[in-house]
């Protein structure tokens with residue numbers, strides 16, 4: 001499994017992956033489908049510091065992941081927020097674990113001190129992945145969002161490096 005830095009050629013794959021979860025899951029809080037013209041506003045692109053990677057296995061796209069600015073105030077520059085989205089054909093096979101390990105390696109090499117992940121409270125696969133990797137659930141916003149006529153609770157996971 002390897003990471004390749006995202007290019008515009010990957011936008012169709014990213015849109016397809018996001019739209020699958022937008023339609024079928026509460027793991028993502030978009031409710032309207034997105035298009036390629038939205039991508040640059042959602043993931044880091046052509047940024048000197050924050051990066052998006054396509055996760056590949058023998059030339060096949062498995063998913064994508066990124067680390068982005070946590071908050072737009074300079075004092076937060078020691079922290080990043082991450083996300084991993086595997087294409088639905090490739091979940092439950094251990095790729096999430098491999099992706100997180102590689103992403104953490106890049107983040108720590110870049111001297112960041114905190115990794116934050118926001119996870120919907122019913123997203124068991126994601127919670128298991130972060131808890132298994134020593135992320136602590138440090139915050140919870142109860143019923144902060146609504147999708148498919150359901151109130152959603154958002155969890156904040158943190159790992160200090």
Ligand SMILES: CC(C)(COP(=O)(O)OP(=O)(O)OC[C@H]1O[C@@H](n2cnc3c(N)ncnc32)[C@H](O)[C@@H]1OP(=O)(O)O)[C@@H](O)C(=O)NCCC(=O)NCCS
Nearest residue numbers: 027084085086091092093094095096097119125126128129
């Ligand atoms: C959340 C997500 C990134 C986790 O990745 P994943 O590959 O599914 O998860 P993991 O790497 O943790 O592996 C999951 C399971 O596969 C099992 N597995 C099957 N084959 C395996 C293999 N060859 N090697 C390792 N694990 C394997 C593991 O036992 C594990 O099960 P467990 O958690 O019950 O122990 C992925 O499911 C995903 O993209 N989900 C949709 C989008 C999403 O929710 N993103 C996160 C938003 S915060």
